[in-house]
Amino acid sequence: MMKKLVLVTSLLFLMGSFTVNASLSIVVNKANDAEIDEKTVQRIFLGKEKKFSNGNEAVPINLTTNNAGRSVFDEQVLGRSSSQVSAYWSKLVFTGKGVPPTDAANDEAVLVAIEADVNAIGYVDSASVTDAVKVIMTK
Secondary structure (H helix, E strand, C coil), X not given: CHHHHHHHHHHHHHHHHHHHHCCEEEEEECCXXXXXXXXXXXXXXXCCCCECCCCCECEEEEECCCCHHHHHHHHHCCCCCHHXXXXXXXXXXXXXXXXXXXXXXXXXXXXXXXXXXXXXXXXXXXXXXXXXXXXXXXX
């Protein structure tokens, strides 16, 4: 019985480690020809930048707050914890100075939204990327 418990615990640990170590891809519509660097991604997802370098409106798509990819994005790309990002947006919404990015339930929903809108930008687990979108950065 103890061996089974150790095995199950080890498997759960490894599965959790994979999720934490999974890479994240920032993706846009294939037709998006804008030049986008990490600073631009940060500014778009914090509502500080409304357009891409090509002049087109930027439409950011976030994963929902209960998605592990959202936490990874907030910490690795935005440089803030998810609670800090949430507090940031709460303040902007309350003061009427901003509208947070649209939320998508999962990677598939993000990919569908990106494929449907030339101005959309989002992020997914790198393992979920399809040829229907263009990867601009991997974290």
